[in-house]
Amino acid sequence: xxxxxxxxxxxxxxxTALRKRPEAAADAxxxxxRFLNRQRPAVPEQDAASVELVVSELVxxxxxxxxxxxxxxxxxxxxxxxVVTVADADRRPPRERAPDVMNATGxxxxxxxxxxxxxxxxxxxxxxxxxxxxLPRGGEGGPLHPxxxxxxxxxxxxxxxxNRRGNRKGAAFGEAAPASPHTS
Numbered sequence: 408x409x410x411x412x413x414x415x416x417x418x419x420x421x422x423t424a425l426r427k428r429p430e431a432a433a434d435a436x437x438x439x440x441r442f443l444n445r446q447r448p449a450v451p452e453q454d455a456a457s458v459e460l461v462v463s464e465l466v467x468x469x470x471x472x473x474x475x476x477x478x479x480x481x482x483x484x485x486x487x488x489x490v491v492t493v494a495d496a497d498r499r500p501p502r503e504r505a506p507d508v509m510n511a512t513g514x515x516x517x518x519x520x521x522x523x524x525x526x527x528x529x530x531x532x533x534x535x536x537x538x539x540x541x542l543p544r545g546g547e548g549g550p551l552h553p554x555x556x557x558x559x560x561x562x563x564x565x566x567x568x569x570n571r572r573g574n575r576k577g578a579a580f581g582e583a584a585p586a587s588p589h590t591s
């Protein structure tokens with residue numbers, strides 16, 4: 408796992424490429440934990456736990472469901488948020504399914520990610536998809552702080568299409584967007 412760090416005026420940025428193997432989620436959690444531990448001011452423990460959980464879920468979903476042999480993880484620290492971005496070579500968006508409480512086969516991760524994050528966006532381009540989740544930092548928003556900007560009716564995620572030049576179309580989670588049969 409090769410990791411690249413960048414420091415800017417607006418925060419810290421760290422990226423890595425992961426092979427899609429069962430241990431990828433554990434590697435991603437370790438990277439996230441180390442990244443969060445280096446942040447100053449420190450990321451509150453509850454916010455850090457939420458970031459680690461979202462990183463683990465997004466990478467696990469990529470390993471289990473996406474095509475291709477690699478994925479990438481990017482973490483960005485901003486003064487009021489932590490941005491988690493996972494990209495893979497599969498253009499299919501995540502699919503929400505009913506949680507399976509009887510056989511424990513999953514369905515809990517995507518609703519949990521949407522609950523923990525202030526916003527979630529799924530973008531696609533000819534090379535695959537990118538999922539970006541922005542989580543609160545410093546006690547603002549999130550499920551443990553119900554006054555955050557994520558409160559209110561749950562929005563829908565629409566596919567956002569674009570090309571490698573960055574031209575994107577569509578709406579991100581939390582924006583007023585009609586429901587799509589392919590929501591996740």
